[in-house]
Structure formats: structure tokens, C-alpha cells
Amino acid sequence: MLDQSGSPTAEALHAPVLRWYDANARVLPWREPDAGAWAVMVSEFMLQQTPVSRVLPAYEAWLERWPKPVDLAVEPPGEAVRAWDRLGYPRRALRLHAAAQAIVERHGGDVPDDHAALLALPGVGTYTAAAIASFAFGQRHAVVDTNVRRVLARALTGVAQPTISPTAADQRLAVSALPADEPTAARWAVASMELGALVCTARTPRCGDCPIRSRCAWVLAGSPPYDGPPRRGQTYEGTDRQARGRLLAVLRAASGAVPKKTLDASWPDATQRDRALDGLVADGLVEPLGRNRYRLPS
DNA sequence: CACGCGTGGTC
DNA sequence: TGACCAAGCGT
Known part of the structure; x- marks a missing residue:
């Protein structure tokens, strides 16, 4: 059963895959019938490059604290960064916060069901817009x-x-x-x-x-091995990313402003440390306070 | 389009 | 044990 391009028809895959899903789907909180679009949206942001097992606790705490977009929107962005905990890529926390504010301003506080409106939200790209529209609103994408x-x-x-x-x-x-x-x-x-x-x-x-x-x-075809170009391995040890992570971890753990001296202790190389800190400030993840103090953004 | 962006688990 | 991998986005 081949189509014009020589590929097996996708149609034959539908029934077996749907049957398999009915029998094997994981029970996940954002899939509960009463979860709602905000829950789906929060889960999608968190799941961008972070495994389910690590998302679960942060997701539960997040929705408990901010059950609706407006609850998050009225908080300072630094609270979102703090609650993001160690999920990684903390700019996602900032974007989720900004998206919540946009939802309040543009959509009366409800996650929009329109694909284009979703795509216009900060941190929502092609995948996430389609995922929310499909998972939360049952649309065909x-x-x-x-x-x-x-x-x-x-x-x-x-x-x-x-x-x-x-x-x-x-x-x-x-x-x-x-x-x-x-x-x-x-x-x-x-x-x-x-x-x-x-x-x-x-x-x-x-x-x-x-x-x-x-x-x-x-x-x-006999399960032929991958023969494409080598995948670019992501190194981490010693990178600016790691330095940023260290700095932000210190700021997350602190309740208020942190002296630069304290941040200095978290990364040995001064040049790289300052570059990382400047980058965090430029990204809006860190706010300079006076000359020698820093905190999560208010 | 390639790159930068966190963090931790797995084999 | 060090790659590789994980529900991407923005630039």
C-alpha cells in the first residue's frame, strides 16, 4: 500500500496507533479532562526540552500557586524564575510570565483557542501553538x-x-x-x-x-542505521551556560538582593563570570541593584 | 539556518 | 564515563 511518493500510507497507521494509545497512554495531570488550557500551556512550556519526570513536581507547584494566567501575570517576573526551579532554560519562565500578561491584556485572561493568537504569545512557537490548540481545544493541527x-x-x-x-x-x-x-x-x-x-x-x-x-x-527496510551527518554534541562543562546556571542558582536561593561578592564565589573565571552575568541581565533574568548587588527581576 | 540557551538521567 | 538525549524558541 504505497502512495505516489513511494511511502506507506499514513492512513493505515491511524487505527493501530490510536488503539495502542488508549491502552498505554501515561496518566499525566495536564491530560486530565478538567485540566484546562492554562494547565496544558504551562505543561508545554515546561516540557520544551525538559523530561516529564522532572516537570511533574514543578508543574504541580506552579498550578497550585497560579491556577489562572492572571495569578501569574500580577507577580513580578522574578517569582516565575524562582518557581522555575531547576527545569533549565529559565528564559522559558520569563516567557511564560510574559505570555500570561499578554493573555490578560489581549484575551481577557483566558488562553486563546485560536492558533494565530497562540503563536503571537511570547515563547509560543509552531509546535507549542499547535499543541495547545490540539490538546486543549481538540482542533486539527x-x-x-x-x-x-x-x-x-x-x-x-x-x-x-x-x-x-x-x-x-x-x-x-x-x-x-x-x-x-x-x-x-x-x-x-x-x-x-x-x-x-x-x-x-x-x-x-x-x-x-x-x-x-x-x-x-x-x-x-531492515532497520538500516542512521547514515546522516553527525549530530552536534552539546558540551556543558565550563560553558557560559553552566556559569549562568550557577549564578542564577545563587540568586534563586536568596530571598532578596545578593552582593556581587557572593556571586563571584560561584564561578572561578572572572571574565567568563562577568560575561555570563551581563548576559543574564541582558536577558532580563537578573536585575542589577545599585552598583554591586543583584536580584531576580521585579 | 545555525546557534545559544540549563539541567539531569541514561547506557 | 562521557556522549547522547529530553513535548523548542528566538535571533
């Missing part, structure tokens, strides 16, 4: 994250890994694989993503547990 790119690369294109960075071709493939009717498309979006997260994983896919292994183009 191609929700293309790294999991979905990998599932489609294997099942339809027949290669071990998707391209290193997302391409227009990925997006087109995902759109073409979308079920026609809205509710089914919305279920397919979560289900295909969950399959990528639990079974069709990057390193050691559990093909024995896969509901579409008999139709997977990659498996049918």
Missing part, C-alpha cells in the same frame, strides 16, 4: 515535535532518525499524515507523540512493542 518527527521518519520515510533540525518537509509530511476529521486528528496528535516518547524512542526503540511494526517503512 499537525503537532510536530521531535517525537513525531522521529515516528514519521521511521514509519513513513524509512530512515532511522529524522533530520537534525526540523524542516518544511517534516511539517508537510505531518500534515499529510493527519486524519481528516477533527476529533480523530486531535487524538492522533497525542497518540503519535506518545508512541515516540514510549516506544519509538531515539536510542533503543522497542519495536517489539510497536503497534505499527508490520507497517513501518524503516523496519520493513
